[in-house]
Amino acid sequence: ASGLPPHATPPAPVNPWASLTVLETVAIADWLDAPERALNLTPGSRVSIADNFIYHIGAFRPAKADALFYLDDPSAHGPPDRYARVTIHHGAAAEPYVQDYLIGPLPIDGKTGIRELTEVYHRDAIPYNARGYTTLAEINPILTDIMPSLAEATKELFDGVALGLPNDTLVAGAVGPLSFDGTFRRTWINWRRNVPGLWLHPVGFFLYIDMSGTDPREWRLLKIVYNHQVFDSVEEFMTAFHGGSLKRLPKRPDSKDVEWTSRTRPDTTPRDLDHLPGPRAVSFAGLRFRVDRATQYISWMGWGMYLGFDRDMGLSLWDIRFKGERLIYELAPQEAIAQYAGNDPMQSSTAWLDRYFGMGGSVRDMLPGYDCPHEAVFLPATTHGFTGSVTRQRAICIFEHDTGRPITRHMGYSQGEFGAVKGYVLVVRSISTVGNYDYLFDYIFQLDGTIEVKLSASGYLQGGFWESTQEGYGTAIRDTTMGSLHDHVINFKVDLDIAGPKNSLLFTNTAQEEVSQPWFEDDWGSTVLQQKITRKIIENENDALLRYPQNFQGGYALVNTEALNRWGIARGYAVHPGYSPIYNTVVGSKRLLNNANWARYNLAVSRRKETEPSSSSMWNQNLPGAPMVDFHKFFDGENITQEDLVAWINVGMHHLPQAEDAPNTRTNLATSSFFLTPLNYFDEDISMDALNAILLAPPERPGDAWTYEDYGVKAVHCVPPAVPPFEYVGVEAYG
Amino acid sequence: ASGLPPHATPPAPVNPWASLTVLETVAIADWLDAPERALNLTPGSRVSIADNFIYHIGAFRPAKADALFYLDDPSAHGPPDRYARVTIHHGAAAEPYVQDYLIGPLPIDGKTGIRELTEVYHRDAIPYNARGYTTLAEINPILTDIMPSLAEATKELFDGVALGLPNDTLVAGAVGPLSFDGTFRRTWINWRRNVPGLWLHPVGFFLYIDMSGTDPREWRLLKIVYNHQVFDSVEEFMTAFHGGSLKRLPKRPDSKDVEWTSRTRPDTTPRDLDHLPGPRAVSFAGLRFRVDRATQYISWMGWGMYLGFDRDMGLSLWDIRFKGERLIYELAPQEAIAQYAGNDPMQSSTAWLDRYFGMGGSVRDMLPGYDCPHEAVFLPATTHGFTGSVTRQRAICIFEHDTGRPITRHMGYSQGEFGAVKGYVLVVRSISTVGNYDYLFDYIFQLDGTIEVKLSASGYLQGGFWESTQEGYGTAIRDTTMGSLHDHVINFKVDLDIAGPKNSLLFTNTAQEEVSQPWFEDDWGSTVLQQKITRKIIENENDALLRYPQNFQGGYALVNTEALNRWGIARGYAVHPGYSPIYNTVVGSKRLLNNANWARYNLAVSRRKETEPSSSSMWNQNLPGAPMVDFHKFFDGENITQEDLVAWINVGMHHLPQAEDAPNTRTNLATSSFFLTPLNYFDEDISMDALNAILLAPPERPGDAWTYEDYGVKAVHCVPPAVPPFEYVGVEAYG
């Protein structure tokens, strides 16, 4: 019966991409805090933004050459030197700034050094304003300056106040980006009712705030906007309010209604038979995937991979091998944008890049039996922020899933033509909750060598205040709430290594042609209209910013032109579009000018560089005009034939909200994916080697029974182990 | 524990769309055979093509108004009159023809009448040549005339002969269409080695045959093609063969190799742990869907529907209701095209329309545990062809499936923000094997009102003979075999009735705009680039031949502009693209000139007509120039605002074959789907009413435990019932 997974044996005993342990982090923090470092650090527990403090400590991944040198013969070589990347906020500097450092080798000893990490960025300085906010609470000084003076109005207009007290009935949200190039830090504050599901309770009241620099006394209110009216000051607004010139929004019936934004089950008659638990998958003969918890290495049906996890983007997969061959060196999400539209200062100003918030840092425990099947094996993850380390025991889940359908089958008539192979898959999942939204990252491994990378969304919309001039920018989902139009685009780094690191980019295209042949008959005319395939190697990076062809007539693949399959064809893996293969609708918006240019395409392919580890950075959010990582700079005219290539592949969704997005968006429609799938990589379909398969033989004589071969695999039935009682622990924090 | 499903109670005790029973069919055949009908019928067991005989008997579905009249109050009204559609081949007529008849009402009695069924077709006569072939064996007379004279050559060139004997080592295939407009019947015969997986063993030898009319003595050989050389006669070919002027194809190493086209497991080391059975879903507390076998009515979680089944296209779904409201009157596949390209007479001449072969008639028993999970409930289907009736006990399977992921979830911080609803779905499946190909039809019902309609393919490629001039038309998958480039497009009729039968077609589109607002700051310039939605009702059918917008920026929905949801928005259902949302690449080919024009679009919407029950017919295959059903004629300028509308929606796949298509195509990539999904149809997400859900409450004080509500649904663990031994019965035939 199922239970603990069998133990995996990783190809090398050290995971070169493992996260830092809490002990390593403590040692690094202590070492940085030592007087000889002269960093003048303030402990995280009592920092202000005018202090120097450690914002983040994370593992810095080794150079690929170093990791491969180790992996190629782990008995002969030690693992690559281990380094930490440390982000320090120099708030106490005369000109405050942020700096990334490399610290290592680890563990800390006499040889440990520190240097500035700059080679992975496209500008030297990280402006302090680009930091956004460390916590939203740092904005409180100016809000508690402004809002009490507006309380009389907000009470009457919105039935709420924000006095800076725990029982405030209005709560602030801020939109990003907060800067264009780092020269300022300004945001639109929007107010929401302080109730469960507050994201769907905006009141339609906006403050534009300047919070540049580190001295809250210099911060100021720039504008107030209410119902399309603009005021330059509190006084101007209150004068209009008292004087009766303020054009008010109509009172609406749902201002008191909060049930609809709760996940509490509505009090309706349950559906027929829903009081019974639904079907539950059980591996009656035991789990068929292996896990090594120490290295976070997993294997299943010829697949093997190491897991990584970091603050910026959470789960990543490393050294993915299939049937003994390395296929992908690194598979890792890079960034998630959500760009909004609207007719109010909040929605028309929002362009989120969620790496800024930390999609790994915001992972919380998944719910056994709900987020993942009961049988799933959970793995922990730890990240290290300015307040300390946080571990979740259920950051990642792994389970084998019966898709309920065969991967291949045929019903023929001759011997050997009749049978099926069952469609099992291995799912590796992590869910990140970034404020209102929940992103489900699924990596789905299949028996034939295919991987589906799938991202789904749930959680709350970033709602807007609904009134008629919002028409065109979304949909009313309640009397005074709308879902605002926005695009999601999420970028993945896929460092495919097809039969070795030297690969080329193949573009396959089909089009219609008219041809003539000597055998054509007058019956059908002298020509035939038919399809034809054109295959082309794209030789230059500058031509590798790609969109799927019209009507998906062809596509893109990485191939190794020096490694042919048995039929003489370059072995390859195709990037096959899955659900919702879209790119960003808006091009050229100032709020997303150059900080997410990968989102303009379905995918792009560049030469792999140690200096280009990621398509984004946590500061890109607030530097659209002058980003730390400028994706387009990767594409500098280099040749990409038989080089080590990286594919940067997008998923996404045009989110036109609708009533059914309340209370939470449904993952079944809010889903997007791509496949990485063998393209003449093998000589034939290798999933035919499955034992969970059947082959039927037709009767020798009519009337005889059909016989079959099931390769000795029989369904087992026994009492499955009891499902343990549901339990949710939450995170473990280490100060 | 699981086992027999609980019993369903259909809304009406008679399924108006039920197939004919064997007894009904026998009675109809007997009635037709009576001397007073004067049809001069020959029994199916001994027909030749020069006889009159019953080719097919099937249920003719009632008029929608009649069916609804019954369903609206089944206690007050009887079911609609029952009719059969009978296809008779009048081979004995002076000018042979095919005729469809309507016979009824049933059961047969004094009131039963017969009339010609013509109102559903766009031409009166069904030409006898459009019948294609009744069985491929009818071509034998001419082949046994030709091939023995070629045996010396075929033995030497292909190591095979076709002498018309059971042990023939070459076997014929024929390509379609066999006619352009019914004035002739001609086909390219291609020869394959007579081994398992023969589809992948073409030898590259082609005969062009005229088989017009019913007298084989008038049939003749028009051309022989081998290695791009054309011969007008056997003599000419044999002269070249003996004289040494024949340019031969090179001998290739795999001419003897047949293992690779078998589904027999290769003799390789099994994968790690694959000797264990994979996870198996068990409904430990019993199945949660209901089935009424008598009416073939099923229900699950607020969904209910009747099933239908017919010879042409197999499974169809009727009167689909959700939460008490009719949503879809009819959901039924219509046609499946496969249009090939190539550099030989076979592949460049092939454009299949599989309704011709009978996608329902070619359904065979599914394999329990492989084609459907062990828990699946199977339902039978019966079809009636010229040789008699055939029943399969496992034509349809139904099962509840745990998708392994939540349909919604969020992790918030406030009361009511934290929880998940489990993502169960109900799958209704049928698999049709049409010669080489297996089509998996999946209808996937979800808790929120969404249906995913998904088609996947497996089975054998229609292979071609590989030589270098085929470059551009496919890929070598073996030394002498190629997979040929082709497109699949499959059309579904979806008679959505959104809050009643009167609906309109909404086109939603998004584009970029540049706007200015009074509150804009100089920080970001005086304008903002953002998205905006345009919503438009398409008023005329002629504008309703549709492709998805560029980058999927918007889409199509059927809405009822007179039925608003609580927020004032027209209730609707959207057609949301799923996997591989493509249309046919080739437009204007003579072999697909006007018989499958639906394939030029992603979808189309027309006014519903009793005279337009289907987008195709079984004779469309062989009448590209003058089809029985000309889809474009549906689009005759009618207004489609608040009318009863039908959406004709396509799935499909550009099939660029690859080595991994051998032996059989993989369903994971060869898959295409669309979603029918509520679009402001509800006031909120109604899947929130699920009991298989969890809601967590944060601790009242830090350190306290999280508490939760699971609505009383607990995992049950007990011994599941034993999985019965595998058994395959095959079809039951009634002569």
Ligand SMILES: [Ca+2]
């Ligand atoms: Ca470059």
Ligand SMILES: [Ca+2]
């Ligand atoms: Ca690479």
Ligand SMILES: [Ca+2]
């Ligand atoms: Ca019409």
Ligand SMILES: [Ca+2]
């Ligand atoms: Ca309708």
Ligand SMILES: [Cu+2]
């Ligand atoms: Cu969204």
Ligand SMILES: [Cu+2]
């Ligand atoms: Cu195909």
